[in-house]
Amino acid sequence: xxxxxxxPKRSYKGTEPSPNGLGYCAHSEKVGxxxxxxxxxxxxxxxxxxxxxxxxxxxxxxxxxxxxxxxxNKYKTIDETIEKLLNKKLISENxxxxxxxxxxxxxxxxxxxxxxFIKRIIKMKAKEYTININKYLEIYDGEGEGQTYNLNLNxxxxxxxxxxxxxxxxxxxxxxxxxxxxMIIIKTSQKINYDNIKFTKYIDILQIDDFQNxxxxxxxxxxxxxxxxxxxxxxxxxxxxKINKKIKIVVIPLLNFINDFYxxxx
Numbered sequence: 001x002x003x004x005x006x007x008p009k010r011s012y013k014g015t016e017p018s019p020n021g022l023g024y025c026a027h028s029e030k031v032g033x034x035x036x037x038x039x040x041x042x043x044x045x046x047x048x049x050x051x052x053x054x055x056x057x058x059x060x061x062x063x064x065x066x067x068x069x070x071x072x073n074k075y076k077t078i079d080e081t082i083e084k085l086l087n088k089k090l091i092s093e094n095x096x097x098x099x100x101x102x103x104x105x106x107x108x109x110x111x112x113x114x115x116x117f118i119k120r121i122i123k124m125k126a127k128e129y130t131i132n133i134n135k136y137l138e139i140y141d142g143e144g145e146g147q148t149y150n151l152n153l154n155x156x157x158x159x160x161x162x163x164x165x166x167x168x169x170x171x172x173x174x175x176x177x178x179x180x181x182x183m184i185i186i187k188t189s190q191k192i193n194y195d196n197i198k199f200t201k202y203i204d205i206l207q208i209d210d211f212q213n214x215x216x217x218x219x220x221x222x223x224x225x226x227x228x229x230x231x232x233x234x235x236x237x238x239x240x241x242k243i244n245k246k247i248k249i250v251v252i253p254l255l256n257f258i259n260d261f262y263x264x265x266x
Contacts, residue, residue, distance in 0.1 A: 005023035126173060
């Protein structure tokens with residue numbers, strides 16, 4: 001991998017959407033520094049758990065967001081607006097920000113549409129990977145900034161270990177926001193009636209750093225998926241979908257309006 005322009009001791013892939021993809025590692029920049037990313041958007045350096053991260057800068061898009069929201073508000077009610085977005089094949093990042101703001105200020109609205117958005121994304125087409133489970137599935141972030149990850153070596157300090165029934169499972173990462181990974185889905189290869197699924201929040205959370213590589217380990221082989229289109233880092237809730245108390249599907253939402261602000265017991 002090429003060396004960072006602002007720190008030759010660190011490496012970068014060149015596929016990151018942030019300025020990191022252009023060779024500018026966040027840790028060598030001042031907090032508050034703003035640069036254009038590889039995706040042509042503006043990014044700002046912010047502190048995150050004793051480290052620095054590139055975060056997409058929203059300040060330059062307020063006027064654009066306002067125009068977009070006016071267009072969305074042409075519908076008669078908030079519910080009609082959300083239903084319209086729920087039925088779209090893909091939504092924009094501005095649409096996501098709009099829904100996030102609505103859910104942040106209206107807990108009942110978030111609770112009402114929580115399952116609808118999860119089920120909507122679950123049913124979307126995506127490239128699928130098959131893994132065999134004997135008993136436990138380990139999920140963890142596969143790479144740290146500036147490190148080269150070896151698939152045969154578990155280097156993560158944060159591992160989520162799930163006990164699943166023996167059998168084949170399908171892993172996929174569909175896109176609901178255009179060009180953005182929206183949810184990690186791990187489901188049994190058996191046919192599922194989604195109307196019968198009851199979700200519970202898992203006690204452990206998945207930590208993702210800014211290299212976005214997620215590893216699924218069940219002895220051998222290892223499956224590694226790189227999330228595309230956005231720097232997903234931070235803590236993400238895991239939801240277990242059960243039928244008759246048996247886990248049939250595991251979902252890890254990466255969207256703000258699903259993963260954030262959900263404080264109810266489910």
